[in-house]
Amino acid sequence: MADRDTAQxxxxxxxxxxxxADRLGVKPETVYAYVSRGQLTxxxxxxxxxxxxxxxxxDALARRAGRREASASGNELAVRTGIxxxxxxxxxxxxxxxxxxxTHYSYEEVAEWLWTGELRPGIRFTAPPDALSAAHHAVQALPAHSGPxxxxxxxxIAAAAADPLRFDLSEDTVVGTARNLIPTLVDAxxxxNPSQGTxxxxxxxxxxxxxxxAADPAALRALDAALLLLIDHDLAASTLAVRVAASARAHPYAIVSAGxxxxxxxxxxxxxxxxxxxLVEARDxxxxxxxxxxxxxxxxxxxGLGHPLYPGEDPRARTLFRLLEDVPRARSALQAARQVVATTARHTELHANVDLALAVLTVSTGMPVEAGETIFAIARTAGWIAHALEEYAEPPLRMRPSGHYHGPRPPQPLP
Structure with a gap:
């Protein structure tokens, strides 16, 4: 049944x-102003x-206006997104x-689906030789103490320099860039285990x-699920940075760098x-x-506890914990994580978030402390590309909030 307030x-x-008014992000009286200007009928x-x-x-007017909405609280920027x-x-x-x-698909399959709307079972992303060679040389030139x-x-940056088509922002080219960039980041x-190859x-x-x-199927399944679950999470700080860069028509490599x-x-x-x-300290x-x-x-x-967007347990953590239960080597780290949650619950009601589940994965598999951030960065690159594709379809330079100046009133003497 149609909404009774919507005529058909x-x-x-x-x-x-x-x-x-709600679709346009304006007050009802502004809608009538659009009518008087001939922008709406x-x-x-x-x-x-x-x-x-x-x-x-x-909807066409909303797109032309580069809609920016006030959030429900009235003091935050909100952006229309379908991701x-x-x-x-x-x-x-x-x-x-x-x-x-x-539960059903791989990271690569879901990334492709987010970008194109098409699910391609078994799809694999492959790094182009030129981009991978440039990235390898750049990474090897860094100091030994450099982090992931x-x-x-x-x-x-090196992959961008190797791609003469990076400034082509057409949808097909951007999606092709994404399929190349993500494996380049991993393989660089x-x-x-050098014999693993690419x-x-x-x-x-x-x-x-x-x-x-050594990897086992259950642990690899958990890693792939972690990548998938971390693809996107609405307008997190890095995603907002990406959309600002895309609004200025930065190319995909630059928007990923902003992220x-x-x-x-x-x-x-x-x-x-x-x-x-x-968790390492608790386990020891x-x-x-x-x-x-x-x-x-x-x-x-x-x-690893609490999330402003989830009153209960982070669903990403819940899914990862379930998969990690099938990984025998994760048993002690899982137990430590559950003890952290139970102990903290005596003082305040906080639930596990995805960072705690990610830590169980990295601790139990001998990964370094920075591994969680690396997983996060690779995973989120797919989401950033999806947001860039949305933003490229909007009017350019719309992400330009107004500043509220609080400095000294002019004129002031020369310093």
Whole structure:
């Protein structure tokens, strides 16, 4: 049954004034201002209250205006997107539960589906030789103490320099760039098993770059699921940075570099490293109670717990924990994680987030503390490309908020 506030006729969907205002992100009186300027056409049905508006015409105006909306709280920027919805302790990609996707498909399959709308079973991403060679040389030139994020940033820049088509922002070319860039980032990282090569599923190749331990099917499945679950999470800080860059029509390599810059922080991509260290300490001590107590006593936040978008447990963590139960070597780290949650629950109601689950994966498989951030960065690259594709279809330079100047009033004397 149609919404009673939405009129339907043979000419297509009609919207009430309130619905048109909501789609445009403006007040109802502004809708009538658009009518008076000739930007919208209104129609009053016989016997109906108020005017109605053609839904397609309203949506076209929203796109032309480069719609930026106030959030429900009235003080945040919101951007229309069709990629991710977070609702009631669930995370949906294009309306499909991401946990269900992680149960049935691979990271590469879901990335391709997000970009193109087409699911291609068994798809594999392959790095082009020129881009991979340039990325390898750039990464090898870094100091020995360089971390994975240093290598990823340099690899992205080198791959861009090797791609003469990087400034082509047509949809097909951008998707092709994404299929090339993600494996280039993975394969440019130093490998613990050089014989692995650059063939096979992306998760398998990434595994050999994160740990010297042998892979087993259950652990590889957990790593692939982690990559899939981390593809996108609405407008996180790094994704907003990507959309700003895409709004200025930066090429895909540059928007990924913008994402890496925002991701490289302890409050975002590096958060799992703190949880990793905590689990190692809890495992070595044989109990999480003392470790949690130390965090609480010193006023530090317990890593891996709580998420502002989920009142309950992070669904990504729930899915990863379930998969990690099938990994025998993860048993002790899983137990430590559960002790952390249970101990903290005595003081405050906080649930596990994906950083804690990611830490269980990295600790139990001999991966270094930075591995969680590396997984996060590779995974999120696919989501950043999806957001860039959306933003390239919007009017350029729309991500330009107004500053509120609070400095000295002019004129001021020369310093």
């Amino acid at each position: 006729d043979t000419g297509g969907q009609r919207l009430s004034t309130r619905e048109a 209104s129609r009053r049905e016989p016997g109906a209250r108020g005017s109605t508006f053609d839904a397609k015409e309203v 991710t919805l977070i609702d009631r302790d669930h995370c949906y990609f294009r309306g499909v539960d991401s946990s269900e996707l992680a 994020m240093d290598r990823l940033r340099v690899a992205a 990282l130093p490998s613990h 063939a096979g599923p992306l998760a398998t190749r990434l595994w050999s770059r994160l740990t010297a331990e 890496f810059g925002a991701l490289d922080g302890v409050l975002h991509g590096a958060a799992s490293g703190l949880a990793h260290r905590m 001590q044989g109990s999480a109670a003392a470790v949690v107590a130390d965090h609480l006593r010193t006023g530090r936040r317990v890593p």
